[in-house]
Amino acid sequence: MENKEDLYQKAQLRLTDYLEARRMRKTPERYEVLKTVCQMRDIFTIDQLADQMQEGASFCVSRSTLFNTLEIFAAAKLVIKHNLIRASLYECNIEPQPRACLVCEHCGMVRRLDKIEVTEYLSGIKARQFSVLQPVLYLHGTCRKCAMIMIRANSKKKKKS
Ligand SMILES: [Zn+2]
Numbered sequence: 001m002e003n004k005e006d007l008y009q010k011a012q013l014r015l016t017d018y019l020e021a022r023r024m025r026k027t028p029e030r031y032e033v034l035k036t037v038c039q040m041r042d043i044f045t046i047d048q049l050a051d052q053m054q055e056g057a058s059f060c061v062s063r064s065t066l067f068n069t070l071e072i073f074a075a076a077k078l079v080i081k082h083n084l085i086r087a088s089l090y091e092c093n094i095e096p097q098p099r100a101c102l103v104c105e106h107c108g109m110v111r112r113l114d115k116i117e118v119t120e121y122l123s124g125i126k127a128r129q130f131s132v133l134q135p136v137l138y139l140h141g142t143c144r145k146c147a148m149i150m151i152r153a154n155s156k157k158k159k160k161s
Pocket residue numbers: 104105106107108109142143144145146147
């Protein structure tokens with residue numbers, strides 16, 4: 001694991017290459033957002049990123065700037081955008097690796113499943129007439145919190161009847 005500083009250095013170079021190649025502006029906002037993205041440990045929402053920006057960044061950016069910047073980062077493959085039914089979530093992708101995500105069907109929680117065997121399996125997948133660039137696997141189900149709520153609701157129903 002590299003530290004956050006090294007990660008940001010790497011990300012910064014890749015963003016600069018991407019923007020220069022497309023003659024896009026290298027605004028300080030874009031780099032500030034990138035720095036904050038590098039600090040995000042897990043999958044995050046745009047709200048969580050905005051909160052983190054408020055705490056640590058040297059200036060504030062509007063929500064629409066955040067959204068647009070994340071779109072650029074996703075196109076530049078600096079972040080992964082998880083387009084799920086309930087929301088769009090993002091994840092730092094400066095060092096791309098196969099990933100599996102647990103998605104709760106009830107509350108929308110999304111969490112990384114860090115299991116070596118899954119990562120190895122995903123990186124070994126080959127498909128005919130298709131080149132896999134970014135192996136991402138979604139496992140839909142019920143999180144523990146929602147399962148507990150359902151069990152409690154069911155037992156209340158049983159008591160009443
Ligand atoms: Zn849940």
